[in-house]
Amino acid sequence: MQILCVTQDFPPNSGGIAVFLHNLCVQLSRLGHLVDVVTPTRKGCVEVDVSQPYRVYRYDCFRWLSCIVPFCRMMIMHKQRHYDVIFIGQFMTTHAMGALVLRRLLRVPYVILSHGNDMHYCISNWIDKPVAYMILHNASLILSNSHTTAKHIQQRGYQGPIQILHPGVKADEFRPNMDTLEVVKKYKLNGRRVVLSVSRLVARKGHDSVLRALPNVVKQIHNVLYLIVGQGKEETRLRRLVTELNLDKYVLFAGYVEQKILPALYCICDVFVMPSFALDGGHDYEGFGIVYIEANACGKPVIGGKSGGIEDAVIDGITGLLVNPDDVEKISKTITMLLKDKKYASELGKNGRNRVECELDWEIVGKKIEEILVNIVS
Ligand code: GDD
Numbered sequence: 001m002q003i004l005c006v007t008q009d010f011p012p013n014s015g016g017i018a019v020f021l022h023n024l025c026v027q028l029s030r031l032g033h034l035v036d037v038v039t040p041t042r043k044g045c046v047e048v049d050v051s052q053p054y055r056v057y058r059y060d061c062f063r064w065l066s067c068i069v070p071f072c073r074m075m076i077m078h079k080q081r082h083y084d085v086i087f088i089g090q091f092m093t094t095h096a097m098g099a100l101v102l103r104r105l106l107r108v109p110y111v112i113l114s115h116g117n118d119m120h121y122c123i124s125n126w127i128d129k130p131v132a133y134m135i136l137h138n139a140s141l142i143l144s145n146s147h148t149t150a151k152h153i154q155q156r157g158y159q160g161p162i163q164i165l166h167p168g169v170k171a172d173e174f175r176p177n178m179d180t181l182e183v184v185k186k187y188k189l190n191g192r193r194v195v196l197s198v199s200r201l202v203a204r205k206g207h208d209s210v211l212r213a214l215p216n217v218v219k220q221i222h223n224v225l226y227l228i229v230g231q232g233k234e235e236t237r238l239r240r241l242v243t244e245l246n247l248d249k250y251v252l253f254a255g256y257v258e259q260k261i262l263p264a265l266y267c268i269c270d271v272f273v274m275p276s277f278a279l280d281g282g283h284d285y286e287g288f289g290i291v292y293i294e295a296n297a298c299g300k301p302v303i304g305g306k307s308g309g310i311e312d313a314v315i316d317g318i319t320g321l322l323v324n325p326d327d328v329e330k331i332s333k334t335i336t337m338l339l340k341d342k343k344y345a346s347e348l349g350k351n352g353r354n355r356v357e358c359e360l361d362w363e364i365v366g367k368k369i370e371e372i373l374v375n376i377v378s
Contacts, residue, residue, distance in 0.1 A: 001373060001374065003035045005025055005036070006086065006095045007095065008089075010056075014200065017089070022052075023170075027362055027366020031366060035055070036055050036077060038073050038095075039056065039057075071097050073098075074098030078102055084377045087110070087113070088110055093128045099135070100135050100138055104138070111140055111142070115288075116284075117283055117287070123156060144162060146308075147164060165369060166360060168356075174263045174297035176298055180268045182261070183268055187227065189227075191223055193339050194224075195226045195227070195335055196266065196273070196295070197230070198230055199230045199274060200231070201233065202233065206305055206325050209275050209326070209331055211242060213329070214250060214251070221339050225250060226252070229255075262294075266300055270338070272301070274289065274304060275303065275325040285308030289310050289313040289314070296353060297356040299353045300349045301319075301345045301349045302319065302321075302348075303334050318351050319355055
């Protein structure tokens, strides 16, 4: 197949959408398909693009041209390559316009992958709304990262075909028992019980609640350390909260860490925690949460928030535990329990690893997307 992927969010951007789309493109290319990606220019993209098995076509995005430039790009590229299918990486009217026109004029099918809040923010804008509905109803298929995201799309009045496609994880890169010497030294983790969060530092990830839960954990586990990996606009506020709660000895902000040390950081932790919750009247929510399955892939138990699509990422009582994200006391009890009961913690971690190997390795997800696209094309 010849596949054109269109997206605004792609490496070197960090975050789940970029990780999801990059890995789908890698897998489809490895399965022998030609994959072209059209996406805006970002700082550092040249270095990233050259080493990929797919081709990336960048364009500079000026505000008022954000619709026209990718539209023209797609028309020109389709004229040269005659794509079999267009893959819209996240719900965006500006990027999907080209796909809509190619569908109407030349019957080129397209699918859209939705991640959670992308569709809501598109449809809530009155200028985009009619176009968004047209794009939605002309799609051959909507893919959704979780059952919750699918439900949100259907609540918007969409009754066409919809299928769940969970993101995956590289099971050979994120694996248990990796060499952690370097990270122990770098972050001075020797003798500490580590509770870990990995994410962009945005409000909905729930770092706040973990910090408020921490004083009670400290009372029972004196050598605990809450390691916060990732960067974002919430950092200053979170640092202030750490000082207010007198937790400076128990919290470490690692900032954005290089990909090559991330698996070892998961391996060094005792518990992974991210009690994400929904914001903006339920519209800004965790669509799935790749980080939970990355931690599971490293054999670690996870604690997630009972909110959004996390139930698809964390199987409650099997691969981790779900808590009410507002219940600070429950968060603190759950962290303490998993730090104390090493046998139970390890059982959850092992189940998580098994699930990743059986269902969520990128190679498995890659074959799924291939099958879906082949069906659409044929
Ligand atoms: N190397 C590195 N360093 N990677 C990081 C760092 C860091 O400091 N911080 C976060 N990441 C990576 C994680 O390892 C993970 O692969 C990704 O960024 C975060 O993905 P998600 O946990 O899925 O969260 P998101 O909010 O960025 O992603 C959105 O789309 C996803 C895909 O559909 C959300 O809607 C998610 O819920 C959804 O799973």
